[in-house]
Amino acid sequence: MMSETILQVTGLTMDFGGIRALDTLDFEVRAGEILALIGPNGAGKTTLFNCVTGIYTPSGGDILLYQPGVRARTRLNGLKPNHVAEKGVARTFQNIRLFSKMTVLENVMVGRHCRTKAFILGAVFRDRKTRAEEQAIVEQSYALLKEVGLAAQVNELAGNLSYGAQRRLEIARALATEPFLLLLDEPAAGMNPQETIRLVQLIGKIRDQGHAILLIEHDMKLVMTLSDRIVVMDYGRKIAEGAPEEVRSNKEVIRAYLGEEG
Amino acid sequence: MDYFVELLFSGLTRGAIYALIALGYTMVYGIIGLINFAHGEIYMIGAFTSFVVATVLSIYGFPLLAIVVLAGVCAAIWSSAYGYTIEKLAYKPLRHAPRLSPLISAIGMSIFLQNYVLLAQTSDFLPFPELIPDFAFMEPYAHIVGSSDLVILVTTAVLMVALTILIKFTRIGKAMRATAQDRTMAMLVGINVDRIISVTFIIGSGLAAVGGLLVASHIGQINFYIGFLAGIKAFTAAVLGGIGSIPGAVIGSLILGLTESFATGYISSDYEDVFAFSLLVLILIFKPSGILGKAETKKV
Amino acid sequence: MFPLKDLKRSLLVSLWFALLTFPLMVIQVDPIERVVNWRWHNMFFVAMGSFVISVVSKVFFAQKEQQLARKRDAGDEVSETLFQRVLHEPRALFLLSMASLVFALAFPFLFSTYQTNVMTTALMYVVLGLGLNIVVGLAGLLDLGYVAFYAVGAYSYALLNHHFGLGFWTVLPVGGLMAAFFGILLGFPVLRLRGDYLAIVTLGFGEIIRLILENWNDFSMGPSGIANIARPGLFGLDLNLNMAILYLYYLMIALLMITVFVVNRLQDSRLGRAWVALREDEIACQAMGIDKTRTKLVAFALGAFWAGIIGVVFAAKTTFVNPASFTFLESAIILSIVVLGGMGSIVGVIFAALILILLPEYLRFLSEYRMLVFGAILVLMMVFRPEGLISNRRRIYQFKKKG
Numbered sequence: 027m028m029s030e031t032i033l034q035v036t037g038l039t040m041d042f043g044g045i046r047a048l049d050t051l052d053f054e055v056r057a058g059e060i061l062a063l064i065g066p067n068g069a070g071k072t073t074l075f076n077c078v079t080g081i082y083t084p085s086g087g088d089i090l091l092y093q094p095g096v097r098a099r100t101r102l103n104g105l106k107p108n109h110v111a112e113k114g115v116a117r118t119f120q121n122i123r124l125f126s127k128m129t130v131l132e133n134v135m136v137g138r139h140c141r142t143k144a145f146i147l148g149a150v151f152r153d154r155k156t157r158a159e160e161q162a163i164v165e166q167s168y169a170l171l172k173e174v175g176l177a178a179q180v181n182e183l184a185g186n187l188s189y190g191a192q193r194r195l196e197i198a199r200a201l202a203t204e205p206f207l208l209l210l211d212e213p214a215a216g217m218n219p220q221e222t223i224r225l226v227q228l229i230g231k232i233r234d235q236g237h238a239i240l241l242i243e244h245d246m247k248l249v250m251t252l253s254d255r256i257v258v259m260d261y262g263r264k265i266a267e268g269a270p271e272e273v274r275s276n277k278e279v280i281r282a283y284l285g286e287e288g
Numbered sequence: 289m290d291y292f293v294e295l296l297f298s299g300l301t302r303g304a305i306y307a308l309i310a311l312g313y314t315m316v317y318g319i320i321g322l323i324n325f326a327h328g329e330i331y332m333i334g335a336f337t338s339f340v341v342a343t344v345l346s347i348y349g350f351p352l353l354a355i356v357v358l359a360g361v362c363a364a365i366w367s368s369a370y371g372y373t374i375e376k377l378a379y380k381p382l383r384h385a386p387r388l389s390p391l392i393s394a395i396g397m398s399i400f401l402q403n404y405v406l407l408a409q410t411s412d413f414l415p416f417p418e419l420i421p422d423f424a425f426m427e428p429y430a431h432i433v434g435s436s437d438l439v440i441l442v443t444t445a446v447l448m449v450a451l452t453i454l455i456k457f458t459r460i461g462k463a464m465r466a467t468a469q470d471r472t473m474a475m476l477v478g479i480n481v482d483r484i485i486s487v488t489f490i491i492g493s494g495l496a497a498v499g500g501l502l503v504a505s506h507i508g509q510i511n512f513y514i515g516f517l518a519g520i521k522a523f524t525a526a527v528l529g530g531i532g533s534i535p536g537a538v539i540g541s542l543i544l545g546l547t548e549s550f551a552t553g554y555i556s557s558d559y560e561d562v563f564a565f566s567l568l569v570l571i572l573i574f575k576p577s578g579i580l581g582k583a584e585t586k587k588v
Numbered sequence: 589m590f591p592l593k594d595l596k597r598s599l600l601v602s603l604w605f606a607l608l609t610f611p612l613m614v615i616q617v618d619p620i621e622r623v624v625n626w627r628w629h630n631m632f633f634v635a636m637g638s639f640v641i642s643v644v645s646k647v648f649f650a651q652k653e654q655q656l657a658r659k660r661d662a663g664d665e666v667s668e669t670l671f672q673r674v675l676h677e678p679r680a681l682f683l684l685s686m687a688s689l690v691f692a693l694a695f696p697f698l699f700s701t702y703q704t705n706v707m708t709t710a711l712m713y714v715v716l717g718l719g720l721n722i723v724v725g726l727a728g729l730l731d732l733g734y735v736a737f738y739a740v741g742a743y744s745y746a747l748l749n750h751h752f753g754l755g756f757w758t759v760l761p762v763g764g765l766m767a768a769f770f771g772i773l774l775g776f777p778v779l780r781l782r783g784d785y786l787a788i789v790t791l792g793f794g795e796i797i798r799l800i801l802e803n804w805n806d807f808s809m810g811p812s813g814i815a816n817i818a819r820p821g822l823f824g825l826d827l828n829l830n831m832a833i834l835y836l837y838y839l840m841i842a843l844l845m846i847t848v849f850v851v852n853r854l855q856d857s858r859l860g861r862a863w864v865a866l867r868e869d870e871i872a873c874q875a876m877g878i879d880k881t882r883t884k885l886v887a888f889a890l891g892a893f894w895a896g897i898i899g900v901v902f903a904a905k906t907t908f909v910n911p912a913s914f915t916f917l918e919s920a921i922i923l924s925i926v927v928l929g930g931m932g933s934i935v936g937v938i939f940a941a942l943i944l945i946l947l948p949e950y951l952r953f954l955s956e957y958r959m960l961v962f963g964a965i966l967v968l969m970m971v972f973r974p975e976g977l978i979s980n981r982r983r984i985y986q987f988k989k990k991g
Contacts, residue, residue, distance in 0.1 A: 079875055080874075081875070106874070106879075107871070108874045108877045111874075111876060111877030116875070116876070119872065119875075123871060123872035124868075125864065125869055125872065125873075127864070127982075128861070128982060129982045129984075132861055132983075133865075135861055136865045136876055136878070138858075139858060139862055139876060139878050141877075144857060144859070145858075146854070146859065146890070148857070149859050150850050150853050152853065156857075160857075168985075168987055177987075180985060181984045199876065200876075203876055203877050323784050323787075333612070337612070340611045343624075347617070362611065366608070369607075370608065373604075377967070385974065388783050388784070388787070389970045389974055390970070391730065391784050391787060392730070392927060393966060393970040393971065395732070395920065395923070395966055396962075396964065396965065396966025396967040396968075397967055398963070399963030400960055400963030400964050400967065403959045403960040403963060404612075407956065407960065408613050409612060415619050415620070516916070520791075520792070561795070562800065562803070565792040565793075565796045568789070568792045569793060572785050572788065572789045572792075573777045573778060573789065576781065
């Protein structure tokens with residue numbers, strides 16, 4: 027059974043000066059799946075993330091989002107990053123971008139920003155609605171931290187966490203924005219084997235809760251165990267797509283990897 | 289027509305002075321990405337040092353040529369020493385701090401130096417001795433372009449050529465360009481980055497000091513506050529040309545000098561400074577990369 | 589105890605500074621009388637001073653190094669000063685604030701009118717500092733033209749009072765709103781700029797406002813300013829000068845309490861968290877759905893609002909405004925307060941403002957060196973203690989173990 031498409035990328039192209047980082051890329055993400063993006067360094071994977079999340083405006087092509095429960099599709103090209111987040115797409119960053127001088131809990135609470143409303147007057151007068159909202163933010167954030175295994179460190183500064191814990195905190199912060207599509211940029215980078223195992227469990231759990239996941243990762247074991255489908259990129263193009271076992275035996279993929287690296 | 293040519297030359301002269309100061313801003317920015325807010329004060333200290341030296345020498349009866357040369361050399365040496373010291377004290381410890389920290393430090397340094405000169409010397413305007421005589425061969429053109437304008441233009445041109453040669457063709461120039469492009473890489477290939485940064489401050493400060501001497505003798509008076517406005521205007525020129533770019537700083541300075549000269553000459557002189565500030569605000573808002581600068585791409 | 593090598597270095601440093609400052613510190617010329625005054629004693633002072641400072645800073649750095657090493661070994665928290673620990677204890681903080689409130693209320697009865705007047709000025713700087721703290725400390729936007737909004741407030745009252753006879757209480761909110769409006773007007777185009785460019789643009793804006801006030805005679809009466817501005821009224825009562833000073837003092841106390849209350853609540857709210865997050869990482873913030881421009885604009889406008897309010901109070905207090913009160917140095921003073929106090933810390937800003945404004949007032953011999961010290965503070969704080977006198981600690985949340 028094919029589930030519905032939630033993100034459709036067609037003919038996506040991104041030029042930086044003379045360099046073409048993405049070249050007429052086509053693929054789609056379906057509801058509830060884990061789609062892995064793999065490819066050698068510099069293949070354009072993070073650039074793709076930046077295009078989808080509104081940090082770059084693509085030079086050509088379309089990024090279409092089909093929100094659950096919303097009839098019309100949304101064109102993401104050129105939307106501001108915060109609007110993309112409001113539409114239900116959240117991400118983590120390859121080179122961790124936490125608010126390092128805020129506590130772990132506060133980091134996640136900031137993620138609740140786009141789903142809450144209190145403003146100047148609410149902040150100053152703290153009416154009942156604001157207090158209830160604030161209470162809910164704290165509780166929901168704490169629940170998310172328990173989920174990623176950081177409940178013991180809620181009051182620590184994010185910058186003082188270990189590398190692996192910071193990566194998990196980034197996931198919790200992204201989840202706080204209530205995304206239906208989660209973009210993870212190398213979540214296992216810098217983790218030790220035990221941490222990676224826990225991460226695999228965590229990502230699986232997030233998928234089971236109904237979030238679709240688009241994943242960039244270099245750890246092939248992780249990619250092969252977790253993903254439902256894989257898209258392989260090289261020089262900004264898609265060179266292969268399919269289930270893990272199909273991709274594993276694809277000649278072009280082997281050439282891109284082995285030809286480059288060994 | 290004469291009036292137009294007169295304004296043209298006064299604009300070029302202004303531009304030349306701005307260029308001498310703007311180069312310091314742009315070189316430092318190119319290398320460490322810092323708006324060296326205290327640079328205007330280096331220029332002011334250059335003017336004061338040349339004032340002190342020139343006046344002392346003239347009291348002791350030295351000939352004019354010796355006074356000019358010694359005042360210039362002393363101003364350049366001492367300003368460079370100030371520039372070097374400031375970098376070591378206020379910026380070097382902040383190399384890895386958040387971006388705004390060195391800027392705040394620079395603002396503090398600027399205020400400190402202003403008040404240091406105020407306390408060490410005086411808050412009054414001081415009459416600056418006339419160091420550039422009226423040349424006889426300039427007599428027929430004196431109503432259009434003064435001798436000091438000529439000296440300023442020639443001096444600036446010579447210094448620009450010297451600087452270009454230094455940066456393009458010498459070892460230290462190559463190292464400076466490498467450091468500006470990628471500090472970590474430069475360090476990896478064995479360039480002593482700290483030394484290059486010091487050299488940049490020294491050269492920039494020296495040029496500003498010459499600017500200080502030339503302006504002071506052109507205008508005829510100085511006080512401790514002249515660095516603030518001159519600094520802002522030179523910074524405007526550097527941004528206009530594209531901060532980080534050396535030819536950009538010169539072009540930006542000439543444009544700023546000419547527009548100021550024509551605007552005050554043909555329109556009104558009341559809002560002379562408002563004009564420079566507005567220009568600064570407008571460029572930063574609409575084209576922060578300036579004429580010759582590269583636009584920055586954000587890296588995520 | 590002190591290594592010989594370091595001693596030698598300190599001697600070299602002092603020699604360097606003696607030579608560096610030689611032309612300006614030692615020589616003083618009178619170009620009219622044509623005499624040279626050689627002040628050799630200054631060279632001695634500079635050499636001694638730089639030697640002592642060099643030695644002290646060496647010791648300081650060595651100690652800091654040791655502390656860091658010890659911390660690395662033990663792995664425990666940075667040791668906080670006793671004072672700082674007291675501040676983080678809610679009950680102690682409450683007692684401390686109550687005590688200072690009682691002292692503040694009793695102040696005019698304990699000291700002379702002159703002292704009260706000085707204190708009012710200091711309180712104005714406290715509020716200005718707290719206002720700028722929203723912009724610089726919380727949201728991380730370096731605003732070097734803060735004084736422009738102060739001027740907008742002051743001139744709002746001066747002009748509205750002069751032309752239309754409007755009273756203090758009417759204009760107080762108007763001045764604040766006018767300043768906030770200017771903040772939004774400026775903020776729209778400039779807030780997307782990078783931090784250091786933003787700083788320079790706001791500086792330029794501040795100077796433009798001052799130059800316009802100086803040159804546009806028909807509007808602002810130019811450099812001579814506007815005089816005879818009405819003092820604040822109290823239910824139509826005619827106050828004598830002493831009473832007016834007293835009245836303004838209590839008004840400032842009330843204003844300060846409101847400001848502290850509001851800033852404290854803002855800090856600990858959805859908006860406050862968004863500000864701090866923006867200060868830490870803009871791109872991550874946007875990816876979390878925070879509207880960068882809007883959030884910054886609110887910080888900018890709120891900061892400007894407070895400057896405008898204090899501007900109105902300033903005009904009412906001095907009964908006279910002219911452009912000379914609104915120079916860049918004023919912005920720099922307020923910035924020094926925020927930097928010294930510790931960016932984002934309310935208590936820190938209050939202490940810093942009181943220290944920086946009252947000290948030169950009472951130590952007269954210092955007042956000449958006031959701006960020199962302010963400049964030095966900015967540099968020294970950045971180099972030695974960027975977190976300020978009192979570092980801002982994040983709020984701690986308690987959860988039950990089983991949750």
